[in-house]
Every structure is written in C-alpha cells, then in structure tokens.
Amino acid sequence: SINGHEKVVEQLLAKGKANVNATDVNERTALHWASMRGHDKVVRHLLTQDDVNVNATDMFQKTALHYASKNGHNKVLKQLLAKDGINVKFKNDLKRTALDVASQKVARQFKEALGLPAEVE
Structure with a gap:
C-alpha cells in the first residue's frame, strides 16, 4: 500500500x-501508509475489509486520519470520514486531533502565501 499498487492490494485482500x-x-498499518501517501484507491480497498481498524495508531499515536489531514489528501479524508467507527476526536502524541493537524497545514500555507515567517501568530 505504501507505493499505491492497487491491483496487488486488491488481489491479496481477495485471496x-x-x-x-x-x-x-x-506500528503503521497499510491504511496509515496509503492515507499518508494519498493512495485513495488503495484506501478504498482496505476500508472494504470488515476487520480493518480505522483508528489504529502508530508509535506517535497518529491514525490514518491524522496523516491524510496533514498531507491534504481530500479524497482519502472523505473515505475515512465516511467509515463507521472513525474517531475524529482522537489525539496524537502532541494532543492534536486530525482537524488540528489540518488547521496547522492551512495556517502554514497562508503564512507562506503572505510572505510571513512561520513563527508569526
């Protein structure tokens, strides 16, 4: 899933x-990696599995939702948010939710667009 090989993932899951x-x-799962890299078709296949843990955390207490948020992968975000049982309030090791992570990314991009240093509040 890390490289987005949709057909391979599909075949392995089917068999x-x-x-x-x-x-x-x-401690990252295939869902972490596919979400991190924006492989929305792989994410779709993984989410069809009844036993997929959408709230699995890695060693940094980050979920797939945290990684998709951090990297701005909107298609992946929509798929994850549509999955029953997703915990949107889960906090990572820095006590940030996926929404907090997404907000930081947008704020950073806004500052860059204005030509402001990252430290400016």
Whole structure:
C-alpha cells in the first residue's frame, strides 16, 4: 500500500492473503501508509475489509486520519470520514486531533502565501 499498487492490494485482500491490520516497525498499518501517501484507491480497498481498524495508531499515536489531514489528501479524508467507527476526536502524541493537524497545514500555507515567517501568530 505504501507505493499505491492497487491491483496487488486488491488481489491479496481477495485471496485472504493479507492481514489488513499488520504493522511495521513504527506500528503503521497499510491504511496509515496509503492515507499518508494519498493512495485513495488503495484506501478504498482496505476500508472494504470488515476487520480493518480505522483508528489504529502508530508509535506517535497518529491514525490514518491524522496523516491524510496533514498531507491534504481530500479524497482519502472523505473515505475515512465516511467509515463507521472513525474517531475524529482522537489525539496524537502532541494532543492534536486530525482537524488540528489540518488547521496547522492551512495556517502554514497562508503564512507562506503572505510572505510571513512561520513563527508569526
């Protein structure tokens, strides 16, 4: 899922050959990586799995929703937000929700557009 190989993900899931909640050394799942990279078609396939944990957290207490928010992947955000059980109020290790993370990104872009230093409040 990290590289967006939709067909491979689809085939593995269809054959029952993939643990959709398996984690890497940073405790990230396939859903984390696909959401982080904006692979909306892969996210769609992963979300069809009954046992997918949409609120799984990595070692930084970030969910797939945090990563999609941080990186501005709107298609992924819409898919995640439509999934039953998604916790939009979950806070990461910095005590920020996905909305807080998205707000920071927008504020940073706004400051850049105005030519202001990032530190300006």
